[in-house]
Amino acid sequence: MSQTAAERFLEQYRTFESNGAGQSPEWIKKLRADAVRRFEETGFPTTRDEEWRFTSVKPIFEKEFALTGQPDREFDDNFIDPNAFRVAVINGKFSSENSVLEGLPEGVTVMSLAHASASHPDLVSRYLGKQAATGGNAFSSLSSAFLRDGVFVHVAAGVEVGKPIEILFAAVEEGVVEHPRVLVVAEPNARLQLVENFVGDEGSRYLRNCVSEIFVEEGAGVELCRLQRESKSAYHTATTHVKQERSSKFDATLVVLGSLIARHDLTYVLDGEGAEGTLRGLYLLDGKQHVDHNTVIDHAMPNCQSKEFLNGVLDGESHAVFTGRIVVREDAQKTDSKQSNNNVLLSESARVDSQPQLEIYADDVRCTHGATLGPLNEDSVLYLRTRGISEVEARRMLTYGFGVEIIDAIGIDGVRESLNQMVRDRLLVEV
Amino acid sequence: MIEIKDLHANVAGTEILKGIDLTVNPGEVHAIMGPNGSGKSTLAQVLAGHPNYEVTRGSVTYEGKDVLEMEPEERACEGIFLAFQYPIEIHGISNAYFLRAAVNSVRKHQGLEEYDTLEFLDVLDEKLKAIGWDDSLMNRPVNQGFSGGEKKRNEILQMAVLNPKLAILDETDSGLDIDALKTVAEAVNKLRTKDNSTILVTHYQRLLTYIEPDFVHVLANGRIVKSGGKELALELEARGYDWIKTDMAAAV
Numbered sequence: 001m002s003q004t005a006a007e008r009f010l011e012q013y014r015t016f017e018s019n020g021a022g023q024s025p026e027w028i029k030k031l032r033a034d035a036v037r038r039f040e041e042t043g044f045p046t047t048r049d050e051e052w053r054f055t056s057v058k059p060i061f062e063k064e065f066a067l068t069g070q071p072d073r074e075f076d077d078n079f080i081d082p083n084a085f086r087v088a089v090i091n092g093k094f095s096s097e098n099s100v101l102e103g104l105p106e107g108v109t110v111m112s113l114a115h116a117s118a119s120h121p122d123l124v125s126r127y128l129g130k131q132a133a134t135g136g137n138a139f140s141s142l143s144s145a146f147l148r149d150g151v152f153v154h155v156a157a158g159v160e161v162g163k164p165i166e167i168l169f170a171a172v173e174e175g176v177v178e179h180p181r182v183l184v185v186a187e188p189n190a191r192l193q194l195v196e197n198f199v200g201d202e203g204s205r206y207l208r209n210c211v212s213e214i215f216v217e218e219g220a221g222v223e224l225c226r227l228q229r230e231s232k233s234a235y236h237t238a239t240t241h242v243k244q245e246r247s248s249k250f251d252a253t254l255v256v257l258g259s260l261i262a263r264h265d266l267t268y269v270l271d272g273e274g275a276e277g278t279l280r281g282l283y284l285l286d287g288k289q290h291v292d293h294n295t296v297i298d299h300a301m302p303n304c305q306s307k308e309f310l311n312g313v314l315d316g317e318s319h320a321v322f323t324g325r326i327v328v329r330e331d332a333q334k335t336d337s338k339q340s341n342n343n344v345l346l347s348e349s350a351r352v353d354s355q356p357q358l359e360i361y362a363d364d365v366r367c368t369h370g371a372t373l374g375p376l377n378e379d380s381v382l383y384l385r386t387r388g389i390s391e392v393e394a395r396r397m398l399t400y401g402f403g404v405e406i407i408d409a410i411g412i413d414g415v416r417e418s419l420n421q422m423v424r425d426r427l428l429v430e431v
Numbered sequence: 432m433i434e435i436k437d438l439h440a441n442v443a444g445t446e447i448l449k450g451i452d453l454t455v456n457p458g459e460v461h462a463i464m465g466p467n468g469s470g471k472s473t474l475a476q477v478l479a480g481h482p483n484y485e486v487t488r489g490s491v492t493y494e495g496k497d498v499l500e501m502e503p504e505e506r507a508c509e510g511i512f513l514a515f516q517y518p519i520e521i522h523g524i525s526n527a528y529f530l531r532a533a534v535n536s537v538r539k540h541q542g543l544e545e546y547d548t549l550e551f552l553d554v555l556d557e558k559l560k561a562i563g564w565d566d567s568l569m570n571r572p573v574n575q576g577f578s579g580g581e582k583k584r585n586e587i588l589q590m591a592v593l594n595p596k597l598a599i600l601d602e603t604d605s606g607l608d609i610d611a612l613k614t615v616a617e618a619v620n621k622l623r624t625k626d627n628s629t630i631l632v633t634h635y636q637r638l639l640t641y642i643e644p645d646f647v648h649v650l651a652n653g654r655i656v657k658s659g660g661k662e663l664a665l666e667l668e669a670r671g672y673d674w675i676k677t678d679m680a681a682a683v
Contacts, residue, residue, distance in 0.1 A: 378482075383519040386479050387533035387589060388507035388540065397532065401523030401572070408523065 005061035006043040006138075010036070012067055013145050028117055028147065031129045035144030042138050051137070054321040054353045055263055055292040060235045065177035065207050067146070075170055078199045080227060081414035084166035085110065091170075092178040093149040107156035110165060113181055116152035124152065128183050131213050131241035137265060140239040143179045143211040150181030155190035155220075164412045166195035172206040172234070182212040186220040188245075193223045193412050200231035200258060210238040216248040218272060223251045225415045230258035232287060238264045246272030246301075253410050254310075255419060256283040256291055257426075267296040270304040270332075281310035282406040284426055285318035285350075292321035297339075299332040299365075308339040311406050313399055313427065314350035324369070325357040332362050339369040344376060344402055376402075400427040432457050432628045433478075433498075433597055438489035440477050447473040449653030450489070455597070458625040462639055462664060463632045465650035466672040471632045472516060474650070475601040478630075479513035480506050493597065507533075508540035512595035514586035516602040521573035526585065529573045530555065530592050537593060558591045562618040580611035587618045598622075599630045604638035616641030636668035649675055 013036050017029075024032075044061070045052040069091045075098050079086055087110060088098035094112035101110055109116075117124045129144050136144075151167050172178045186192050198208065208230060216222045230236045236259040244250050256262060268277040283291050297306045312320045322341045343352045354371040376398045384394035403423045410416040433455050440448040447470045455461050465471050477484045478491065480503035491498040498506060521529065534554070535545040546554060559566055564584070574582050583603055590598055600619070604612055619642050623629065631642060639647070639661060647663040648655045649672075656675055657663065667675075 377519075380519050380521060382481060382503060383515065383521070384529075384533075385503040386507055386513050386515075387529075387593065388504050388536035389532055390504050390536065391502070393532070393536070394504075397524060397529075398521065401521055403523070405523035405572075 006039070008061075008064060009142060010040065016067060016146060024114075024148075025117055025121055027121065027125050032145050032147055035129070035141045035147075038136070039138055039141040039145055042141065044138050051294060051323070054319075055261070055290065057261070057263075060207060060261060063175070063205070066175055067177060069173035069176040069178075073170070073173065076199075078170070078197070079166055079168050080197050080418045081164055081166045081195055081412060083414045084164040084195060084412075085161075087151055087165065087167045089151060089167060089169045089180050092180045094151055105159060105162060107159035108161050109152065109154040111152050113150040113152045113183060114148060123154070124183065127185055127213065127215055129213075131243055131267075131269075136239060139209050139237040139263070140211050140265070143181060143209055143239070146179040147181055148179070150183070153182070153184045153192070153194065155186045155192050157187040158189045159187075160191040161193065164193035164195055164414070166197060169196070169198045169208070169210070171199055171201045171204065171231075172208055174204045174206060177207040177209065179209050179211075182210070184212065184214040184222070186214075186216050186222050188217045189219040190217070191221050194225070195412060195415055196224065196226045198228050198230055198236065198258070200229065200234050202231050203233055204231040205233045206231070207235040207237070210236075212238075212240045214240070214242045214250070216242065216244045216250045218245045219247045220245075221249040223411050224253070225410055225412050226252065226254045227415070227419070228254070228256045228258055228262065230262070232258055232260055232289065234259050236262040236264075238262075240264070240266045242266075242268045242277070244268065244270050244272060244275040244277060247274040248272065249276045251278040251411070252280070253406065254279070254281040254293075255407070256281070256285075257422070259291070260288065261290045263292040263294070265294045267298065268306065269298045269300060270306065271300050273301045273303050275301070276305045278306070279308045279310075280406045280409055282403050282423070283310075283312045283320060284403060284423070285312065285320060286315040287318060288316065289318040290321075291319075292323075294323045296325045296327065297337065299326070299328045299335045299337065302331060302333045302335070304332065305336045306338070309406065310341045311402055312341075312343040312352065313346065313403055314343060314352065315346040317347070317349040319351045320353075322352075322354045322371070323357065324355070325359065326367060326369070328358075328360040328362050328365050328367065330361040333364045335362060335365040335367065337365070337367045339367075341371040342402070343371075343373040344399055345373060346399070396428055400424060403427055432459075432494065434490075434492045436490045436492075438474075438477070438491060439487045440473060441485045441487055442473065442483055446487070447484075447653055448477065451650075451653075451655060453648065453655065455628045455630060457596075457628055459646065460623070460629045460631065460642065460644045462644035462647045462661075463630060463650055464634065464636075464647060464664065464667055467634065469650045470653045471634075471650050472601055475513055475599050475630075475632050478506075478511065478599055479503060504536065505540075507593070508537050510596035512590050512593055512598045514583075514590060514598065514600045514603050516605065518574045518582040518586055520575045520577075522575060524573050525570050526573050527551075527555070527569040530589060533589065534592055555592060558588075562587070562591050562621050564588065564618070579606040580608070583607055583611070583615055584618075587615055591618065591622055595627065597628050597630070599632065601632045602634065603631070604633055604635060612638065613641060636664045639664045651675060
């Protein structure tokens with residue numbers, strides 16, 4: 001089965017390379033060819049692969065996906081942040097006409113990745129595909145093989161963008177596969193807030209296979225808020241690579257509400273002394289949703305800090321998988337790392353597989369990790385009841401608090417407020 | 432107000448309360464004192480309806496109603512309030528939101544219209560003024576990251592807003608320094624009326640210097656072994672609990 005699916009993608013690649021992708025610069029063509037070779041070697045993963053034990057990709061490939069959708073698709077303005085600079089990605093391509101970028105400060109570049117590859121080849125080639133090539137999987141290889149367009153965000157040294165930049169990945173057409181690509185470079189001491197917002201049309205079945213590469217250079221600070229609201233019949237595979245240099249800060253919040261099957265591989269490489277990386281996540285699942293987060297926090301240098309908190313609320317027959325690897329390399333003394341994955345199961349048919357993995361090669365480190373799953377804390381339920389709140393309402397309120405705790409830490413005001421309302425509507429409002 | 436008769440209760444199969452008799456009338460303050468493990472906190476938890484405590488015998492009647500038949504939330508709505516010895520942290524829920532939900536539950540039960548956000552803020556403001564506190568705790572998640580003193584203050588604030596007829600304060604003085612203790616005690620005194628009653632559960636006499644009880648009861652080994660006026664608390668302070676144990680042993 002998966003062999004056939006892989007073959008189909010290879011055939012699609014050959015057509016793609018001989019047709020529309022032809023005008024790309026040579027170095028992009030080479031990047032694609034290298035990626036397709038990697039994909040050919042690995043094929044799609046199966047549940048026999050350790051990293052994919054709990055997630056079968058077989059259902060994704062039961063039907064074929066076309067590589068391109070209708071070029072003149074109607075665009076729904078689903079931006080979440082009312083105050084941000086806006087970038088629209090439609091059919092995997094940067095859409096200038098639906099983007100709003102007036103007033104970007106000097107030193108901030110936001111443009112089509114295809115254009116950037118042609119106009120700034122030296123700059124883009126220094127970063128593009130560098131991370132995905134080493135730590136990737138079959139899906140990130142496919143992303144590079146079909147690399148065509150996406151978004152390039154570059155913030156020059158010392159520049160503060162001032163307002164968030166929101167990238168809206170518009171709904172994908174039924175039966176289409178899209179490989180949108182994002183490349184973010186924050187030069188030394190730059191400041192950037194970024195929103196990745198994925199939306200879909202309810203009921204629509206498609207595959208969105210995303211790769212984002214984020215470079216946070218010395219002393220820079222980047223906050224990312226990633227909101228996944230795909231159609232609940234759709235598939236979402238994603239790779240996020242973050243590389244942090246000395247004394248940089250990177251802070252991400254992932255919110256997952258959509259998709260039927262989702263797999264997100266997320267890697268932070270703390271590659272300079274004193275870097276701080278934070279990852280918060282919230283997934284709210286029901287029905288037959290399956291969401292797999294596979295995270296690697298790689299402490300390569302001393303005196304770095306990482307914090308990772310993923311909370312999940314699961315209803316119906318949904319299934320969440322969390323694999324959280326923390327690597328502390330030999331040189332990474334004085335590492336301070338925290339990780340937790342807590343889940344509230346609202347139904348007896350919901351399921352969680354949570355596996356923290358510590359690989360520690362240094363001796364002077366502090367690493368804590370923990371996972372919980374189950375219903376709510378009964379002492380908390382009682383406390384609310386002794387204040388007159390009914391048991392049903394108490395449970396609902398605690399579930400909401402558990403979820404919204406992640407949201408409340410978001411530093412992008414417009415996103416935090418909208419998400420708070422979304423989580424409230426989902427978990428708190430009377431059913 | 433409340434009449435407790437021959438109350439027996441178990442936790443995990445062990446009998447902790449072994450026949451408590453206590454009547455509290457409107458306007459009265461009763462202090463329940465006793466050594467650690469005497470059952471003081473169990474009594475407080477049983478009255479609030481903690482599901483881990485099993486009542487095996489006896490009755491509790493509150494304003495003519497059988498308390499033991501009521502769910503914890505019903506008891507709260509009927510005007511029974513327990514200030515927890517160890518207040519629980521509730522993540523993600525602001526104090527203001529929590530308090531409004533609580534007040535509205537009680538109002539709904541009483542057939543009153545629920546407060547909207549603005550109305551509630553007015554009520555809250557008024558209550559804070561009455562006890563002389565500011566609103567610094569209101570926008571923080573319930574008890575999360577609060578100091579010991581802040582947690583206890585927060586219990587009293589909830590009490591002020593919910594305006595119970597019967598307040599049970601479980602070791603509200605524990606872990607407080609003298610200034611925090613005074614602040615809390617002053618607030619409790621301001622909330623006293625001729626119609627509401629208070630049961631103070633405490634190990635030490637020091638709280639009773641600031642909140643003067645009408646009656647003091649000594650609990651030992653699951654029973655009230657001695658009752659008296661506020662002078663009994665002073666005697667306990669001076670002599671400790673051992674003489675009561677000795678008296679009891681002599682009586683057996």
